[in-house]
Amino acid sequence: MKWKLIDPVYGDMIRVKSGSIWHYGIYVSDEQVVQFGLAPRQRARVSDAQVVVCQSTMDEFCDGSFVEVAVPEKRDKKRTPPAQTVQNALDRLGEGGYNIVHNNCEHFAYQCYLGQKYCSQTDDIRKQFAFLSEVKVYYAAVPSTPFALDLPTALRNEEIASCQNADVKRDKYFVWKLLLRAIGSNYGKDATFVKQPTGKWTCNLCSFSLSHGDGVVAVSVSKADTGVDVERVALPSNVKVMERVFSQKEVTDYHQLQTDEQKALYFTQKWTQKESTFKMLNQSSFLASKPSEYTQHVVSKAIDVNGTSYVVSVACNPLQRVSFCKIDL
Amino acid sequence: MNRSEIESRLKDLLAVALGNKPQLQGVTSDSHLVNDLGLNSVGVLYLVIAIEEYFDIRFDDVGFGDFTTVGDVVDYVESKLQ
Incomplete structure (x- = not known):
């Protein structure tokens, strides 16, 4: 017209x-x-x-x-x-x-x-x-089955092989398997991976982030920046560390909670939110920060994997829809 | 998605739709859409579409003029997501 x-x-x-x-x-x-x-x-x-x-x-x-x-x-x-x-x-x-x-x-x-x-x-x-596209978070229990270092990216196999801890080795292998599934179902099969000088892996098809530990692996994939963190729900092992990392308001809110279950969930949510944010911001290591020091978008979800409670948080920038998907490896 | 998550996302969407204006600092569920946030008809248009795109819902059975506060919008989104 x-x-x-x-x-x-x-x-x-x-x-x-x-x-x-x-x-x-x-x-x-x-x-x-x-x-x-x-x-x-x-x-x-x-x-x-x-x-x-x-x-x-x-x-x-x-x-x-x-x-x-x-x-x-x-x-x-x-x-x-x-x-x-x-x-x-x-x-x-x-x-x-x-x-x-x-x-x-x-x-x-x-x-x-x-x-x-x-x-x-x-x-x-x-x-x-239209930029409100989707960041997809996939998580899975780490299988206990035997595995061979058969990933299509040779350097990743070498990296895993060099790990001394058997659990970490297993986690790193299966989180990559999960990543290949996530990218394959969203962005196609032509993914190639490069390890940057900073140690961070990047993909030609999308941004991604990995997290693993305590028997669970999680990945987030998106066309925009993203960071993911998954942790088992637990009380802080050291309250003083929490008090140094959390803001005064967060510490106050934490201490006002009535039960250990509530405190554990609150602590784990805040912690994963901070860590996912800093992973998204390409920090080489987790550097916890007061919440006022970041303004990114973070979504958390309490999940159950094999009867154990975890929290998975995903950070994204710019703002995007978030979907969570549990799959079997 | 629970109520506090919806409210948090709505604050993000306000910033996306309206720009990071000073009046968006300290937004609460009691913030008045017109008196506190200065929403005009264009702002409403942007905000409604941003909410529709983000939450994948449609404001097809209500007028935005029916909402007074941020909390009213959260209530509506929450009811649509259930």
């Missing part, structure tokens, strides 16, 4: 800028423009329930601003004939059901003019929020 600064004629769809958004109507004559509510800046703040299809003069509609007239392009749906357009508008005088996102003045005008509801303004805004 093109919009031109020309004089409207009977049955045209017209629009006028009202603040930073457009207000739409159907032109009948200079004395009659049909619209779904007056332009936002012309009406006092009223509830949506009070907004109805109404008519005004052209002067009232444009309120001193330039009026643009819709001119359909070849690719557009064929417009409704002018007389029918006007009739469509007049038939709806007094109709309510206004909703700024789903049933507004632009929807109304397009429905009269083209026969279908459409709103370019909400579509454009929705596209701006």
